[in-house]
Amino acid sequence: MEVTNRYIVIKAKIDGKPQESDFEFKTETLSLPINPVSNDIIIKNLCISIDPYQINRMKTVSASQKISEFAAGISPGEVIVAFGVGKVVASHNPKFENGDYVVGHISWGEYSVSQGFILNKLDPMGFPLSYHVGILGLAGLTAYAGFFEVCKPKKGEKVFVSAACGSVGNLVGQYAKNFGCYVVGCAGSANKVKLLKEKLGFDEAFNYKEETDLNLTLKRYFPDGIDIYFDNVGGEMLEAAISTMNLHGRVALCGIISEYTDAGKRAAPDMLSVMYKSITIQGFLVAFVGLFRGDNVGKRCVQISQD
Numbered sequence: 001m002e003v004t005n006r007y008i009v010i011k012a013k014i015d016g017k018p019q020e021s022d023f024e025f026k027t028e029t030l031s032l033p034i035n036p037v038s039n040d041i042i043i044k045n046l047c048i049s050i051d052p053y054q055i056n057r058m059k060t061v062s063a064s065q066k067i068s069e070f071a072a073g074i075s076p077g078e079v080i081v082a083f084g085v086g087k088v089v090a091s092h093n094p095k096f097e098n099g100d101y102v103v104g105h106i107s108w109g110e111y112s113v114s115q116g117f118i119l120n121k122l123d124p125m126g127f128p129l130s131y132h133v134g135i136l137g138l139a140g141l142t143a144y145a146g147f148f149e150v151c152k153p154k155k156g157e158k159v160f161v162s163a164a165c166g167s168v169g170n171l172v173g174q175y176a177k178n179f180g181c182y183v184v185g186c187a188g189s190a191n192k193v194k195l196l197k198e199k200l201g202f203d204e205a206f207n208y209k210e211e212t213d214l215n216l217t218l219k220r221y222f223p224d225g226i227d228i229y230f231d232n233v234g235g236e237m238l239e240a241a242i243s244t245m246n247l248h249g250r251v252a253l254c255g256i257i258s259e260y261t262d263a264g265k266r267a268a269p270d271m272l273s274v275m276y277k278s279i280t281i282q283g284f285l286v287a288f289v290g291l292f293r294g295d296n297v298g299k300r301c302v303q304i305s306q307d
Contacts (some may be wrong), residue, residue, distance in 0.1 A: 001042060001090035007109025009077050010101065014058040014064060017261040018040040022058075030113055032090050039093045043086035043102060044111040045304040049133045052257050054082065080108040083138055085129045086219040089307060093137070096121065103132050108303060130303070136166060142254065142286040143171035150282050151228045155180035158222055160241055162208075163232035165192040168254055170200055172230045177201045181228070184221045186237070214240035225249075233258045234267045242269035245279050253283035 005028050013046035014022050032040050054064040057074045064071040074080055084106045086094050091115050096102065103127065104119035106112040122132060134140065146168070159176045163169045164185025174194065176183045184204045185196045204221055211217040218226065219241050225246035231238050234256030241251070258264050274281065 003042065003089070004028075004030060004109050005030050005109050005111040007079060009080065009108075010058050010074060012076050013060040014055065015060055018055060018058070021029075030111055032092055036092050038147055039115045039117065040091075041088050041093045041096050042087045043106055043114060045084060045106050045110060045112055046088045046307060047086075047133050048084040048108060048302045048304060049138065050105065050302060051138075052255060052260060054080070055260050064267050081105050082108060082145070083133065084304075085132050086112060088195075096202055103137070108228055124255070129307070135171060138286060139167040140171060143168045143175060146230060146252045146254050146284060147172050147175050147228075151230065151250045152283055153179055153181055153228055155275050156182070157227035158182045158229045158246075159184070159230065160218065160222065161185045161202075161230045161232075162237050162241075163187070163255070163257065164196055164202065164205065169230065169232050170196075173202050174200055177203075177226075182281050185293065187305045208237065215243055218244040224283065230254060230255070233247040235259055235265050236267075238267040239269050242273055242279065245273065245277055247277050249277060249279045251279065251281040 007028070009022050009026055011024055012022070013193060030042055032038065032042060032249050045265060049055055053064070053071060056064045057071055066072040083104065085103050085302065086106050088098055090102045091098055094118055100121040101124060102119050103122040105117070106114070124132065127136065148183055149300065153159070153176065159181045161169045161183065164173050165187045169185065173183050173185050183202050185202045186206055186208045187193055187196060188207065188209055190207055193205040193207050196202040208214065214236055226241060226244045227246050227249055229241040229245065229249070229251045231241065231251055231253050232255040235258035237258070256267070259267070273279065289302045
């Protein structure tokens with residue numbers, strides 16, 4: 001089988017906020033080799049996850065590129081690999097048949113070629129395919145593991161979630177409410193604040209862009225202090241949250257999106273508070289342009305094609 005594939009690449013390394021002009025389309029012809037034992041498959045990409053960590057792969061230098069193979073640097077013109085859902089349209093791999101849905105590593109393009117690494121068959125179970133990129137995929141797993149395994153909540157505790165309308169943050173807040181915690185989230189617009197309070201069940205929410213002093217803001221929403229902070233942004237928000245934490249507070253570092261595109265911005269939390277309050281801070285991993293403007297609500301994914 002032979003198909004024409006359009007895919008997206010970066011033109012050059014990106015060391016600031018990504019712009020549409022940083023990317024371009026390339027075209028190639030994909031075909032399976034004549035050798036039937038190649039294990040290659042061609043996948044028609046259906047839904048691709050767009051995640052903030054990808055910008056660190058596109059930078060000239062990032063510490064994350066040396067730590068995890070999944071965060072390895074991307075060169076200009078190179079295929080960009082991401083988590084997504086697709087459908088097998090041709091296969092020389094005994095594990096996959098034509099027509100199988102698959103979930104795992106595919107590419108930012110119309111088609112992908114894979115030998116089945118970091119790829120599994122998918123039973124949609126009647127759910128939309130996009131769910132398997134979001135709540136039933138890495139976003140849901142990250143939120144669940146980060147909140148329950150890292151934060152180790154207790155009923156009645158006070159939880160603060162930053163970037164609470166994001167793909168992970170919105171789920172953490174809902175998990176926390178269902179578990180019996182008091183939950184406050186922050187977001188970047190009035191519409192997002194309304195969504196958090198009226199639809200997603202957060203006890204309170206605020207627009208951080210309207211706040212001039214985050215320390216005072218958090219003390220207003222948490223007069224008795226914060227027990228758990230689920231951090232998706234880093235920067236000044238992390239500093240303010242640390243200052244408001246209770247004794248034996250826990251901080252889960254899931255993302256630092258405020259620092260991804262600003263080399264001069266680095267969080268400097270009060271380490272005396274961390275030490276004397278016995279605060280636990282733990283980073284973890286489980287496993288675009290609009291993402292960095294704060295446009296997205298929930299999981300940002302791109303539907304490449306109809307099934």
